[in-house]
Amino acid sequence: MAYNGNPDTSFFTARDLAFGGNGPVARDTLRHILTKFPNYTDVRNLLAKTYSWDKKYDEARKEFNKITSVERKNKEVWVAAIKNELYAKEFHIALGLANKALIYLSNDPDLEALRGQALKDLSESKTNIESNGTKIREETSEKTTFTNTFGISNAFEVFDIAYEPMMYTSLEYQRETKAGKIIPRLNYGNRFEIQGLQYELDFYPKFSERFYGYLNYGISRSVIFPNHRVGAEVFVNWPKNMEISLGTRYLDFDNVRAHIITASAALYQGNYYFSIRPYFLPDINKGTGLSGTLSARRYFRDKANYLGITIGMGYSPELRQLQDGDELLAETVLYIESQQAMLEYRFSGKKTPNLYRANLGLGRQELVFESGRFFWVVSAGITYQVMF
Incomplete structure (x- = not known):
């Protein structure tokens, strides 16, 4: 055409x-x-x-x-x-x-x-000579196109009061296809001295040169994860280096179901990237719960290498669930006061195509069971991805 x-x-x-x-x-x-x-x-x-x-x-x-x-x-x-x-x-x-x-x-x-x-x-890179005089052949660069990635992530959160440390581990496999990227994932969590597993599947379908999507489904039988988690979003590449999106998230716990509306707007400016993402939780009785994040990245030699910062106000519905006594809280925490900041650094290996990512965050959040009282949380994590 x-x-x-x-x-x-x-x-x-x-x-x-x-x-x-x-x-x-x-x-x-x-x-x-x-x-x-x-x-x-x-x-x-x-x-x-x-x-x-x-x-x-x-x-x-x-x-x-x-x-x-x-x-x-x-x-x-x-x-x-x-x-x-x-x-x-x-x-x-x-x-x-x-x-x-x-x-x-x-x-x-x-x-x-x-x-x-x-x-x-x-x-x-010149050929080395062994003691017996034989030559060691110079290694050649790998020119394979990588369409598969296996990754493992580990993270933890430490609180200054009230809560025991929380730990998270994820295993995922990414596959690039003509239809889009497919990512099955296994999540493990240890929170409130309760262990649990969650199974997830992400799919990023390509619709056209300007449109692509995000679809997610997660399932778990553990009380520390939603029974079902569903996400859907459509992204549009806009003129003047912009991208916008509109989507939804659905979290289904035993006694609570949360329907969340989200959107995003991103701007690419040279080697810099900026984005904003709000979350809206409509509720007839409590009013609309609102939270959101602001992100910025500085790219270096390519898209795999960058330094970024994310600042959040309000509670992100996709990050953390807390408890009050013996009851896990889902929807309630979306209405409490909270602020977070996180630094992340991603880089590729010098001699291998593998990727590394480290993040360090600090948060301040209101206690669910004592309004007006706050706690601090320090989070850290590392991710390693092997491409093949």
Whole structure:
């Protein structure tokens, strides 16, 4: 189908998708633009970068070469092309590209630094000689496209009064498909000296270049988890680097059922990401319960590496359930005063594609059984993901 849209608008949409982790969908949009505007450099450059982020180094190299063979003084493209070869551990090619770039952009400090890095990596990767004189073959970079991820998460919360420490563990498997990402998950919790399991399934269906969704279902027989948990949301990639969504959450406990409305608005600005998410709990007798979070991230070399902060006001219905005496509380806590802040850092390994995430949080919340009195909670967690 011929492309008939606005190339700038489509480019911004694709950029949002790429930074939001939807590389395959972003590439579909970018390739579609290039069918009519093959010389749109920013589009081809982003297309090449998404290939590189997803470790498709050969495909990225082809796209970078199409630009550098014509635009000799585009520093941004040269830098991205050299980094692609460094990630691929093709240090000879990286050195050659750096030398070539410096012919057109002489004495550029960033290109000089990349040239130095290529020389250093090339030296360190040279073949070692064993004592018997036989050679050890240099390891080659893995160029497999990873569509599977296995992850394990551990977290705990410590309270200054009233409650014993709480511990959480999750095991999950992610599978990238043409229809979207599928994530089965097993959650373990130890709260109030009660242990329990919850089984969950997430699905992120792709509807079109601009629309995708989120579907969730969880089930548990333990009192520390909802009997049933359901989530549904639709996301729309908007012009000017924005994304909006509207959805719902449903929590079903033994004696309480909570229907929650949620939405979000996100903005991508360069290497930065900002979002806001409110939760509304309509109730005829108590009035509307309101809570929400504000988040910000600073991305580094790619979408997998970032530093983020989340600030919450009110009680998040998806995070924590407390108890009063022998009774677990679900809906009630949505109406109490609470504030939270959490820092998170995610990074990828230097020699492996695996991902690591660490978070540290601090919260202040009103006691359910004593209005006006507050407690403090410190939370921490770590996640490890293996890609294959």
